[in-house]
Amino acid sequence: MVAVAVNDNVFLAGPARRLQRELFAVESSVVSDTAEAIDGAAVLRAYGAVRPMRDKIDLGAARSEARGVAAETWSTAAGPVVELAGALGIAIVFALAWSADGAVDLAATGTVLVALVLMYRPLHGLARAVFGWSSGLASLDRLDELLGLPAEPLEKVTMRTDPVASLRVEDLCFDYDSQPVLRNVGASFHPGELVAITGPSGAGKSTLLGVLAGVLPPATGRMVIDGAPATRALLIEATAWMPQNPTLFRDTILRNVAFGADHPERARVVEVCRRVHAHDFIAERPGGYDAVLQEGGTDLSMGQRQRITLARALYWGAPVMLLDEPTSALDDEQERNVIGVCRAHADLGGLVIVATHREDFLRHADRVLELRDGTLIEWERQTADVLLH
Template sequence: MTKKSLSLSDERDRGQAIALLKRIIAENGREHIRGYAVAVVCLVLVALSTAFLAWIMRDVIDRIFVEGDRAVLFTLPFAVFLSFLIRGLATYGQGVILARIGNDVVARYQRRLFAHLTDLSVDFFGENRSAQLAARINQNVSGVRDTLNLTVTSLARDLLTLIFLIFAMIWQDWVLSLIALLAGPPIAIMISGLSKKLRKATRQSIDLNARVLGSMQETAQGIQVVKAFTMERLLRERTEVLIQAAEERSNRIAVITERSGPITETVAGLAVAAVIAWSGYRAIAYGYSPGAMFAFITALLLAYDPARRLAKLQVQLERALVNAAMIYEILDETPRQADAPGAKALVVPRGEIRFEEVVFGYHPGEPVLRGVSFTAEAGRTTALIGASGGGKSTVVALLERFYDVESGRILIDGQDVAGVTKASLRGQIAYVPQHPTLFEGSIRDNIRFGRPEADDAAVEEAARRAQAEEFILAQPLGYDTPVGENGVTLSGGQRQRLSIARALLRDAPILLLDEATSALDTRSEILVQRALEAAMKERTVIVVAHRLSTVVNADQILVVDRGRIAERGSHAELVRRPNGLYARFHGLQAGGGAADEAVGDTIPQAAD
């Protein structure tokens, strides 16, 4: 890159950093204005008391040790003690206040992040690995707090302390002050150069550490598969590469960050040595007061610590701002399935569902649905069967508006789902996914997610209808038994029955079943099928299935092949069609064959 392009890049980075700092202060300053005001007062007291110690040293040396004035033998030591007392109390006050404000800021951003993540579209989570996302948030969320605290403490404590001490130094001797201040410019130039290198290294380190933590989390979640396929060595090797890269990047940051130390110490040492030599020469040659010299050197040494912190401020602030910027990248992510302007609540008097020439693909140029049209009559059951990758589950996802169609319309009782609020749409739908998901909490809590206001009696009734009560009561604490991470303590069939109980408790006019019985054994499938048949009455039901036993009684069966509706009709009608896809599918299942081969090949990289 040319010097001009590098200069423009630096200016752009500085502009972005300033804009980000303004945003952080604007979002959090007013909320904690009183707390910051008290903290600033405490920090000012710290700065004043520190400068006072340097200023009073002249009188301490000259009047007590040189002149032997007994009149000040009590007052001056008491003033020094009082200065230390004030500084100690003020330091405690500002530390507690800033810690509380910082903890509140972290909590507020955690709430914002969680609320925003739940508002984001399903495709966002498809593009970002959940484990790495969680790890990255965990690392970045403190960036806003650190930015605010660094700004406040640096300006109100370190900068004021340095200013007051420089004033005390100039008051004592302006020539010595000029010698001491010559150390400032070279240190500032060096720190500016280091901060540019640190910005890029910090972001790389955060990304690598997020991948390491994400890898560990994914391994813990899939430990049974890891052990079943003896993947331990392979995963250790893959994670070792990430850990080594993260370690190297962290070492690089340490080298950049600490590089300021030797240079700062060397330059400051030269300044202090020069001051001592010059002041000592004047004391010996011209009889200058030792108190003035001692007071000046005290001020100079006390000024070194805040000056050193201010020298590192840009480096520390760069790291904090990188973390904060990555948090705002998530917060600024716009939900792709946002409610349309003026969207109204969905009203479902009947529950008729109609797809009109719907075209959709997860990736540009790779359509999954190609002009799908059908009507699911109100109060009846429509079944979708076909090969994996044909688009069956995509129909369900579009009906829930997890994604928006590329063209065509989806109507519920004549209302386009794109024009109603998502909350009202999903509130009218009960959903049982192919892979049941359970959340932290008890069995009762997980069923109650279907309708949070439901009482215990309704929860238990839903469990009985889902044929789940028998195994629930066999658990150590019954309905209050914790389910473990994603229900790890339960079998696949038990998790699926809890998922069905959750949908039954929802009591919505539309019921979506996406391979709802796929994880059940034969006995459980029979029991749950009976429960589902009861739940389907007077509801509009869409069933996605491979097993024909779950769809033979459907009012309408749609055979989905390569993103199109290839056949439609009842079981009796479809099975009689010679050489029809459904008839071949039925023949293979009856004979124990591979059903997917009858319906068509799987379409690569297409969701079901």
């Protein structure tokens, strides 16, 4: 009987461990996706990718529930299996104890029955322990893998072919915790312009770009694109936003560049990556564009992450590019390339607005606006030339 019970435990332990590993893997994926959705909420909004991320998390949660039910079913079955083995053992003992002439050796039978009763609880505990071991081993396996690793609008972004757009803002105000950051900001931006916005740290440059991208709702004011009120759908279509801290997701490089696309255009992805000098280091990675990045893109340098997020901004062909410190982690040569990319976009009729402290960007800008005390002040070109030389 002991052999039967132990064999049953071992038989159940294999599937239990497999189910526990699958459960931990799915749960880990759901947690990671949820964390990415929280950290990258602004990018999801800017590129109309809220629905795909929500669907991905919902699917993971459903898979987690299914694996959890299966694992619990196997675990719950352990007790009854041992009880069945015990009952079978008792039946076998009685059968063996029955003599050929029909007499029963009561002393021997009683001794064996007492032994079976005493063995029942340890065997039952052994069954539970086996499942505990399976769960623990699955947890350790997953831990080893991890330690070894270095209210929402649902509009969807679409490819834009017309690069021309103008942008006008009127009386924009934005507060953080009742503290005014933007105060009645008004400005007009025209097709073909490369505009630099500068100012001290904490002045609100990133906030202004976030408002222009539609990821931060202004307290008051309005925005107009090509003469039309800037609705949420229009902002997603007309603007491409690159935040100061590059946001990458646990997905392939291809899908990170073509973020929000159901079916990424590989040729387009390669094209924009070549333009920002990202193609070479991507091609050198095992898997190339199909390589899956670690959470947050932590397996890339900051400069590489910046170039991939800039490629993302170029991918959809949005006429208005909003770039927040796009060259802060790049060397002089790479910065000149980014300036050239921005200049080329403007020369095609696009509008580029860059928040930056870098002097090269300020020199090459058609206009320089300084954000000071919550308002925009335009530098005279002559003043800018004097300050930057």
